[in-house]
Amino acid sequence: xxxxxxxxxxxxxxxxxxxxxxxxxxxxxxxxxxxxxxxxxxxxxxxxxxxxxxxxxxxxxxxxxxxxxxxxxxxxxxxxxxxxxxxxxxxxxxxxxxxxxxxxxxxxxxxxxxxxxxxxxxxxxxxxx
Amino acid sequence: xxxxxxxxxxxxxxxxxxxxxxxxxxxxxxxxxxxxxxxxxxxxxxxxxxxxxxxxxxxxxxxxxxxxxxxxxxxxxxxxxxxxxxxxxxxxxxxxxxxxxxxxxxxxxxxxxxxxxxxxxxxxxxxxxxxxxxxxxxxxxxxxxxxxxxxxxxxxxxxxxxxxxxxxxxxxxxxxxxxxxxxx
Amino acid sequence: xxxxxxxxxxxxxxxxxxxxxxxxxxxxxxxxxxxxxxxxxxxxxxxxxxxxxxxxxxxxxxxxxxxxxxxxxxxxxxxxxxxxxxxxxxxxxxxxxxxxxxxxxxxxxxxxxxxxxxxxxxxxxxxxxxxxxxxxxxxxxxxxxxxxxxxxxxxxxxxxxxxxxxxxxxxxxxxxxxxxxxxxxxxxxxxxxxxxxxxxxxxxxxxxxxxxxxxxxxxxxxxxxxxxxxxxxxxxxxxxxxxxxxxxxxxxxxxxxx
Numbered sequence: 001x002x003x004x005x006x007x008x009x010x011x012x013x014x015x016x017x018x019x020x021x022x023x024x025x026x027x028x029x030x031x032x033x034x035x036x037x038x039x040x041x042x043x044x045x046x047x048x049x050x051x052x053x054x055x056x057x058x059x060x061x062x063x064x065x066x067x068x069x070x071x072x073x074x075x076x077x078x079x080x081x082x083x084x085x086x087x088x089x090x091x092x093x094x095x096x097x098x099x100x101x102x103x104x105x106x107x108x109x110x111x112x113x114x115x116x117x118x119x120x121x122x123x124x125x126x127x128x129x
Numbered sequence: 130x131x132x133x134x135x136x137x138x139x140x141x142x143x144x145x146x147x148x149x150x151x152x153x154x155x156x157x158x159x160x161x162x163x164x165x166x167x168x169x170x171x172x173x174x175x176x177x178x179x180x181x182x183x184x185x186x187x188x189x190x191x192x193x194x195x196x197x198x199x200x201x202x203x204x205x206x207x208x209x210x211x212x213x214x215x216x217x218x219x220x221x222x223x224x225x226x227x228x229x230x231x232x233x234x235x236x237x238x239x240x241x242x243x244x245x246x247x248x249x250x251x252x253x254x255x256x257x258x259x260x261x262x263x264x265x266x267x268x269x270x271x272x273x274x275x276x277x278x279x280x281x282x283x284x285x286x287x288x289x290x291x292x293x294x295x296x297x298x299x300x301x302x303x304x305x306x307x308x309x310x311x312x313x
Numbered sequence: 314x315x316x317x318x319x320x321x322x323x324x325x326x327x328x329x330x331x332x333x334x335x336x337x338x339x340x341x342x343x344x345x346x347x348x349x350x351x352x353x354x355x356x357x358x359x360x361x362x363x364x365x366x367x368x369x370x371x372x373x374x375x376x377x378x379x380x381x382x383x384x385x386x387x388x389x390x391x392x393x394x395x396x397x398x399x400x401x402x403x404x405x406x407x408x409x410x411x412x413x414x415x416x417x418x419x420x421x422x423x424x425x426x427x428x429x430x431x432x433x434x435x436x437x438x439x440x441x442x443x444x445x446x447x448x449x450x451x452x453x454x455x456x457x458x459x460x461x462x463x464x465x466x467x468x469x470x471x472x473x474x475x476x477x478x479x480x481x482x483x484x485x486x487x488x489x490x491x492x493x494x495x496x497x498x499x500x501x502x503x504x505x506x507x508x509x510x511x512x513x514x515x516x517x518x519x520x521x522x523x524x525x526x527x528x529x530x531x532x533x534x535x536x537x538x539x540x541x542x543x544x545x546x547x548x549x550x551x552x553x554x555x556x557x558x559x560x561x562x563x564x565x566x567x568x569x570x571x
Contacts, residue, residue: 098386099503102390102502103501104389105508113506116501139529187529188565193448212450213423214422214527215527216529275430279372279427281423282424283368283370283372285423292419292527304368
């Protein structure tokens with residue numbers, strides 16, 4: 001895939017993700033009897049805001065989306081039968097935090113071109129198989 | 130005994146200096162040099178004139194404490210040197226009191242021995258005042274230098290201090306004075 | 314004598330402690346200062362709320378303390394970014410990193426000796442090569458290099474450097490090399506391809522240069538990439554001693570100084 005294809009894919013996914021976040025079902029909150037205002041709604045688990053799409057399963061593949069606290073999204077395409085995806089995700093996040101975010105030559109919002117990140121990620125993935 | 134202590138940068142710029150007298154043997158810690166008060170610069174002359182010897186000894190002797198390195202007989206001034214690894218020089222001029230001293234401090238051996246027995250448990254105290262080249266004096270100066278060195282290291286670890294800057298901290302001065310009281 | 318050409322340039326931040334200058338104005342009365350060690354009377358000097366100045370803290374306090382590697386990595390990353398502003402090229406950037414390390418080297422030298430001196434019982438700092446209970450200032454090149462290779466590296470990175478070599482070429486007897494297989498400062502750094510000559514360990518080179526200059530060994534130190542299959546981040550620090558040092562070395566050798 002070319003860089004352009006990646007951008008198209010990212011754009012498409014971003015739209016889908018934004019839609020899924022807004023259509024997250026909410027439940028009505030029983031308002032106090034004294035108040036006459038309209039009923040408010042909250043997410044099933046009030047402490048956690050809506051994250052949107054987390055994974056997408058098809059017959060051919062499974063797409064997992066992991067969001068960092070700052071909103072960067074990692075997308076992982078795997079075989080539907082693969083297990084331990086969260087382990088992989090956490091490791092990728094860890095390596096990203098180390099070798100990308102601590103690299104003075106990486107600029108935010110730019111494509112990740114960090115040789116040490118590629119090297120360590122490759123080494124770790126090779127060690128797993 | 131009167132002392133004049135100075136710190137010089139590796140390029141011989143004066144960073145710090147202080148004059149004080151002995152606190153051992155009943156000394157009151159006030160410097161009484163043989164030069165008249167109007168000629169205090171003589172201390173600096175004498176101490177700076179020993180720099181050549183320091184630079185010679187610097188490369189022959191790897192110790193930080195170079196001990197007693199120079200004497201200026203006309204003023205009975207003895208100079209001890211200490212070199213930090215980064216080349217900063219600590220120089221201490223010590224001058225025993227004039228034998229026919231009219232002041233009541235130091236001077237007479239009778240007085241000093243009686244005081245040292247009563248006030249101080251350190252055995253070296255009387256000899257520090259009596260003999261500027263004795264091993265006890267060397268040792269006392271070494272202890273003094275080491276303590277100043279510790280405070281000097283603290284000074285240079287300050288992010289606002291750069292090598293070659295004058296040391297202006299009043300706390301540092303206090304610490305050097307305290308070290309002088311303790312050891313000399 | 315040792316020349317310190319950079320000192321004039323290093324006085325730039327002295328204005329920030331003008332409050333100390335005011336307080337130093339009354340330094341003519343040391344006897345008063347003794348009775349009030351915290352200087353509450355002098356208006357310019359501010360003392361921390363716990364009344365402890367840097368002189369009241371022990372220098373070995375943080376000797377065995379650990380520092381977060383992540384916080385160092387972020388700090389160093391910002392230092393590189395800062396040095397990168399308005400640079401004209403890779404050499405300029407390396408020069409700036411070198412200058413950031415240089416004053417650190419001067420300080421570490423004294424701290425290292427103080428700690429070796431005060432901890433005669435500990436074996437962690439006194440190395441096999443330069444160990445002796447009263448530490449000696451290095452007078453010749455070789456003890457200096459051992460000091461850098463061993464104690465200094467352990468102070469900075471908790472391990473010795475990986476190799477110490479002398480240039481084999483007869484034209485350059487003044488060149489020595491210290492190798493680090495995986496420099497701590499470069500752990501998380503990937504240099505973009507168009508700057509492949511750059512090595513951010515120029516900062517460490519600056520520290521080494523500060524140590525050499527502080528000891529009276531005028532030297533130029535630079536960091537070079539020499540990756541191997543096993544160690545992609547392998548860095549060689551090239552030390553080039555000045556002519557005055559080499560001349561003195563000959564004199565001292567004849568005099569039998571070690």
